[in-house]
């Protein structure tokens with residue numbers, strides 16, 4: 062996710078753009094930039110790091126005092142955070158400028174074609190391709206030029222373009238990534254999100270997918286990307302600015318839970334072949350012989366990321382048939398881990414800055430191991446120090462309780478496990494295609510399961526005074542139980558424990574008494590009957606059982622008090638949707654108990670100390 066701001070009107074553009082970007086830093090903050098048209102030329106200033114670094118570079122009061130401009134705060138996906146990779150990007154002649162949020166999936170092909178035509182690139186980004194394409198397809202009119210550009214690029218994008226030849230016009234395009242047009246009097250605005258413009262106007266057009274807007278200070282006209290005029294309704298925004306930064310959600314955590322379908326889609330984007338038959342992870346840069354040489358994998362992480370690693374273990378052992386150890390980073394580094402020259406170390410870290418995980422990474426590298434980092438922050442220490450990086454494209458995760466980072470870590474681990482299996486020849490084509498198809502259908506399944514939110518909220522309300530809560534499951538459902546218990550503990554402060562369902566009777570069953578809430582996960586069909594038996598064990602002690610199973614299962618409801626039905630999918634990829642009700646349960650329990658959901662007590666978003 063990135064932050065975009067565009068302005069045309071009587072105000073000095075730097076005031077509007079900088080203020081707007083400051084309201085969007087939650088969307089990305091590894092670099093920022095501004096461009097304006099003044100005296101027939103496009104001026105650009107960019108700075109890696111926080112927005113304040115860009116402001117420091119705008120020391121010249123007269124700079125960017127023009128009346129048309131665009132700005133951007135970046136969440137890097139292609140190309141590490143740097144001045145050169147910061148937006149806005151320009152064409153070779155500096156006559157066009159562009160800012161972008163999203164992914165141009167076919168940028169490599171376009172870049173090669175443009176290089177062959179003599180274009181010279183100054184960044185590693187996919188976005189810069191658009192600026193050169195504008196030069197290549199220039200019709201002399203920014204609107205029709207951008208229509209021509211839209212026909213060439215594939216992927217998810219929100220673009221705002223500007224031309225030195227037309228200092229009164231911005232052209233905005235939307236395909237999957239959000240974009241709104243703020244409607245002022247004698248001035249108009251474009252932004253990737255409403256908070257950026259609330260100070261100036263509460264009346265907006267929300268561009269729909271496949272739409273574009275031609276914005277001048279005197280008016281806004283909307284079209285389809287094919288140039289057909291579109292009538293738009295004015296949306297009057299009643300939010301306060303703080304709520305607006307949360308996209309209208311009460312908390313960042315709820316916003317991020319609801320962003321998971323998009324985050325899953327973005328993390329899959331470009332990593333499955335167009336025909337859906339193969340995993341494409343060339344970005345790892347691994348040779349076939351290296352992949353075939355791996356004889357063990359050590360997954361090392363903390364907290365929720367460690368829970369993701371447990372799912373990764375199941376996937377890699379099942380499909381790639383490589384033995385996997387999943388280690389808590391704070392233990393691993395002092396456990397004299399048995400590594401060989403053929404051990405692949407995989408660190409999973411949303412922030413890329415967790416001290417224990419980084420220490421495990423550095424120790425492993427010092428021993429000569431190949432290290433892969435699965436991380437959500439492209440410029441993080443883990444991303445910079447690992448030998449290879451597999452990015453989760455979840456966008457910035459602000460809430461301390463990790464949600465969309467976890468589900469996108471799972472996506473990355475499925476892709477990695479299937480990729481290893483594909484190269485090592487340990488998975489047949491049919492199975493590979495079936496699992497990939499199930500992964501591709503997950504964003505929609507995640508959308509569906511979010512519909513269960515009201516029922517989960519009611520359950521949280523009913524059990525807000527619970528002293529203990531237990532999560533049980535077998536196989537992958539046990540790994541999910543661990544994540545569900547952590548979510549509930551860390552934000553509702555209710556004591557919660559996860560148990561392998563078959564383990565309860567070896568002691569913990571003593572704690573199951575009348576009314577104790579038990580969340581029972583039953584998605585692993587090959588273990589269903591055994592799980593059902595364990596559910597009956599706790600019901601026999603009068604526990605209150607909330608069961609999670611697939612839609613169409615009429616059996617479970619006979620043995621539990623309430624059931625949450627999940628959209629049908631392959632059990633092996635079920636974790637990515639099973640976790641969503643568990644996240645919602647923790648969220649609503651924390652809300653009903655009046656806790657600070659996004660900043661729970663004693664915790665930090667990134668634990669940079671040991």
Ligand code: AGP
Pocket residue numbers: 363364365366409410411412413414415418461462463464548551665666667668
């Ligand atoms: C998850 O909800 C917690 N905030 C915490 O367990 C977190 O997953 C852990 O600290 C690891 O963080 P990382 O992924 O940034 O390394």
